[in-house]
Amino acid sequence: MSLHHHLPAHEVVLLVETDVAKGLASDEAARRLERFGPNVLPKVRRQGPLIRFLLQFHHPLIYVLLAATAVTLLLGEWVDAGVIFGVVLANAVVGFIQESRAEAALESLAAMMKTEAAVRRDGRKHRITSAEIVPGDVVLLESGDKVxxxxxxTGVRELRVDESALTGESLPVEKADQVLPPETVVADRKNMAFSGTLVTYGQGTGVVVGTGTETELGRIHQLMGETTQLATPLTKKLASFSKVLTAAILGLAAVTFALGLWRGRPVTDIFMAAVALAVGAIPEGLPAAVTITLAIGVGRMARRHAIIRKLPAVETLGSTTVICSDKTGTLTKNEMTVQAILAGDRVFDVEGAGYEPVGSIVEAGEAEVEAKAEAKPRPQPEPGLRDVLREVLLAGALCNDARLIERDGRWTVVGDPTEGALLAAARKGGVDPDRMASACSRVDAIPFESERQFMATLHRLESGRDVMIYLKGAAEKVVGLCDRMLAADGTEQPFDPQRVLDRAEAFAxxxxxVLAFARKTPPPGADRLADRDVDGGLVFLGLQAMMDPPRPEAVAAVRACQSAGIAVKMITGDHALTARAIAGQIGLDGRTDQPNGELSVMTGQDLAATSREALPDAAERTAVFARVSPEQKLRLVEALQARDQIIAMTGDGVNDAPALKQANIGVAMGCGGTEVAKEAADMVLTDDNFASIAAAVEEGRCVFDNLTKFIVWTLPTNMGEGLVLLTAIAAGAVxxxxxxxILWINMTTAVALGLMLAFEPKEPDIMRRSPREPSxxxxxxxxIERIVLVSLLMLAGAYGVFLWEEQRTxxxxxxxxxxxNVFVMVELFYLFNCRSLEHTMFHVGLFSNPWIWRGVAAMVALQLLLTYQPIMNRLFHTVPIDAVAWLPILALSLAVYLIVGAEKWLRRQWDAANQRRPRTV
Known part of the structure; x- marks a missing residue:
């Protein structure tokens, strides 16, 4: 990896054996291409499609279902065996397709490298594909180029590069040819330009010191290849649940076989009875319920601007304990906005956010200042605070190279985001930049350079003779060039530079x-602008302070997540001061051990100095991480996972991709995100809004709730069926x-009744609960106690009705x-108990899920067919029963509903009493 930032440019040229003036010779470039290889990211060797498809069956729950298929085949029930295996096969196909899409991430990253570049070879300029670039090539950069x-x-001319996709820095980085300390982090290497970043302004020349995997982008590619896709909480819990269930089924089958031998029954009959018990105990509808419940969650999330790429990610969101969020564009608008202005020694607040010129300029703590645009600026404005404010806004509008344009109702900036913010502020103050640019035409300019730390423009006023110089730049630099200030009454007066610097420091x-503004009246008719014209004697106008503001909806979303027990952490490439300020405005909870009570911030350097053993504790306690590199984002995710946290990682840049892949759920931005981030993620937000994550968490919790409800509903039937068979064998009865x-009960009720729970709406308190413990x-x-209770009620009811009906008829x-019919009708009534695991069905609304009533109607119709249709009687060995037989069936079903309702009520009373009981030490 390149560490050439700490060497002088001429030494780097010698190291890579090139000539800046002529570039490489063509034959030498060809030799290096053969030696170093093309400038592309290598394809990672992966398992073939057949192996990946077969691996979809490698899961304990699938083993149980395959065993169920074998059992039903042994029983000669070919149709039922086909149905069960069809469910298994459908799940495998869906999983295979989703995994294939996810593996496209590395190909998308490699595609980023395919571009053209201007290089100097044989003393001439050539355009070649990026794949042909070799170490030692001299590359020529200009605005709009991808590095x-x-x-x-080796040379820059006002060069600015957008590195947000690589480092997370929200503003274009100003480049300079200077030697930097070896420990300088990637985001601060101003003498380097990195592969995959975008030139937004100016020109530059550079020597290639890294290609392919030896670039910063290549390093991220390797990190993505090294990260492993983790099992989700749902898949891990289902795996554990399936192992327990498998052991229980085999145990019951063994007990059944042993009891049959003890009773002296024929071995064949005992074996078939044990098989029947196993069939009854297997919840055949569970995989279908999981898939359908997750798919319904996907649809609900899509309506709330969250696109799920992998089905288990739906539930993972509901189990999330920590959200690690990028700042720029996710928590913030990704639009610079002037928020405060100093003019005439008064501070003004600027309302509104983003580039849309809507909002007012209000004196801090006082009434709104009505700023109205004039047809032209005047060197000596009329007395009045609004004129002083207007002059600051005018300076920002004229000393400016950007433009604001409106497309499809959205305002965007063409040029530097900082300058776009100045234009928006001017419009809010009543200054029309386009009108002023026509009235005060630019004659000459001194462009901004890092050595100067300012930009100056010379304007001819409407009269044609009067001219004015406007200047903007760093406060420390501009204040040093001024000897007077424009006071609140519009007069020029001596000023205190230190007072202005203190104001600037407070804004920072x-x-x-913070940008400072000044003006100067040159000699009449001046048409040139040189450095000597602005080396002193300027009039200080004021300050404009800006930032990328938080999204208002993100503030509410963070509050909702934190109230739901989910920790929100900001991980950004921006500076620590900016990150802390945004975190404070958003309301992040975190360690506040600073003397002034501010959130403490860990920087990339702090993380580098933290040992692997100490990092998990630091990661849990800290909410803001600034100037963080891609490896450090990955380290943070891994450190939090070491504490058994369920991590949702949001991001939009190339630099976020490894952490997105490592996290339990990766969340990418759909509008402003790179394709690499989207392909590495499990979920994509279509509106790039953190608020959509809170909505997705809510939906994820609902999905897990509904899956749990299905399991709690279906297991008593499977257990009850097994107990009925076990009891009969133990008693030596038929x-x-x-x-x-049994197969009829399990399959029809799962489809007609159980799957209707997938459509259950969210319970009112779902976002007031703490996250589920990962363990x-x-x-x-x-x-479990409730499942056992209902199983025993089913055992007693079904066996009792069987004996009563046998004796009666x-x-x-x-x-x-x-x-x-006892099993089916008890399941039907018990379904209403399961609509809420803690409350009655009236708590969630009797008709809030119309699918429940449709399922009930369908199940009743199916049972009537099973009982009274001759064909069904022959297939399933049933006979019509009279009305008297239905009385105990319905009475038992209603009793089960009432008993379970009473059990839930007693538990609520017990929990409430425990909460009221004072704690003793």
Whole structure:
């Protein structure tokens, strides 16, 4: 990796054996291309499509379902076996397609390198593809170019480069040919231009010191290749749940077989009974429920501006404990905005955000100042504070190379974002930049350079004879050139430079970027502007302080996340002061061990000095991380994951891609994000808004709720069926239900009833709960107790009705038909208990989920067909039953609903009493 920033340019030229004036010779370039290889990112070797498809079956839950397929085949139920395997196959196909899309991230990153560049070879200028660039090439840069490789700059002319996609820096970086300390971080290497970044202004010349994988972009490519895709909380919990379920099923089957042998029954009958028990205990509808519930969550999130690329990411959001967010464009508008102005020794607040010229300029703590545009500026304005304010705004509008344009109702800047902010502020103050530019035509200019630290323009006023110099730049530089100031009454008076610098420092302490403005009246008729014309004698006009403001909706979203127990951390490439100020405005919670109570900030240098052992603790306690490199973003995510945190990482740049891939869920920006970030992410926000993340978290929690509700609803049936069979075998009696009837119950109720829980709306308190503990299983102790309770009620009810109906009708077929209907009708009534795991169905609204009622109607119709349709009677060994048989069936079903409702009520009372009980030490 290139470390040439700490060497003088002439030494770098010698090291890479080139000539800045002539460039490489063509034959030498060809030799180097053969030696170093093309300037592209290598393709990573991956598993073939067949292996990736087969790996979709490598999951404990899938093993259980494949076993269910084998069992049903042994029973001769070919249709049922086909249905179960069809579910498994559909899940594998969906997973394969999603994984294939995700693996496109590295190809997208490689595509970023394919561009053209101007180089100097054989003493002449050539345009070649970026793949042909070799170390030692002399590259010529100008506005609009994409930098083709890592360059050590040898000459710059007002060169500014947008490095936001690489470093997270929100403003274009001003480049300079100067020697820097070896420890200088990437974001501060002003004498380097990095591959994949964009030249926004000026010109430059640089020598190639890194190509392909030896660039900063190549290093990120390697980081992405090294990160592994983590299992989501849902997949890990389902894997654990499936292992427990598998063990339980095998255990019950073994007990059944042993009991049958003990009772002296034929081995074949015992084996088929054990198989029937296993079929009953397997929740065949669970994979379909998972897929459909996640898919419904995907649709809901899409309507809330969040596009899910990988289905498990839906649930992961609901389990998120920490959101690591980029600042620029996510928490902020990515539009510089003037927020404060100093004029006439008075401070003004500028309302409104972004480049849209809507808002007022209000004196801090006082009434609004009405600033109206004049047809032309006057060297000696009329007395009055509004004239002084107007003069500061006018200086910002005229000493400016940017333009504001409106497209499709959205205002954007053409040129430097800082200058765009000055134009927007001028319009808010009643100064029309376009009108003033025509009235005060520019005659000459001194462009901004880092050595000067200012820009100056010479303007001819409307009269044609009067001229005026306007100057803007760093406060320290501009104040040193002034000997007077424009006072509040419009007169020129002596001023105190230190007072102005103190004001500028106060603005900077708020994270604002400060520019100072001044003017000077040159001799009449002047048409040239040189450095000597502005080396003193200027009149200080004021300051304008700006920043990229927080999105108002992001502030509310951060508050909602934090109230839901989710920690929000800002990880940005911007400066520490700016990051701290934005974090304070947004309301981030974090360590406040500073004397003034401000949020403490860890910088990239702080992180580099922190040991691996100490980093997890520091990462948990700190909310703001500034000047962070791509490796450090990755380290932070890994450190938080070491504490079992579930991490959602947001970002939009190339530099965010490794961390996006490593995080439990990566969230990319759809509007301003790079394709690399989108491909590496699990979710893409279509509006680039942090507020959409809060909405997605809400939907994710709802998805997990609904999955849990389905599991709590379906398991009692599977357990109850197994217990009925086990009881019959232990008693040496006939089976109350047959394997084919078990399959009917499991498959039809899962589709007609259970899947309707996937459409359940969010419960009112869903964002007032703390995040689920990452180590917490899907089923809590309370839910397991409820499942056991309902299973025992099903066992008692089904077996009791079976015995009663057999005695009443002397028909085993009628008794089995009644038992099947007990299971189905208890499931139907119990479904309403499961609409909320803690409250009654009235808490979520009786008709808030119309799908429940449609499912109930469908299930009733199916059961009537099963009971009274002759074809169904032959297929499933049922017979019609009379009205008397339905009375205990319906009574038992209603009793189960009431018993479970009473259990939930008692638990609520118990929990409330425990909360009221005073704690003892």
């Amino acid at each position: 083709p490789a890592d360059l050590r700059l 302490g708020r994270g604002l970027r 089976l109350p239900i047959l394997p084919v009837q 917490q299983p899907i089923l809590t102790g309370t839910l 002397e028909s085993i077929a009628a008794a089995r038909t009644a038992a099947v």
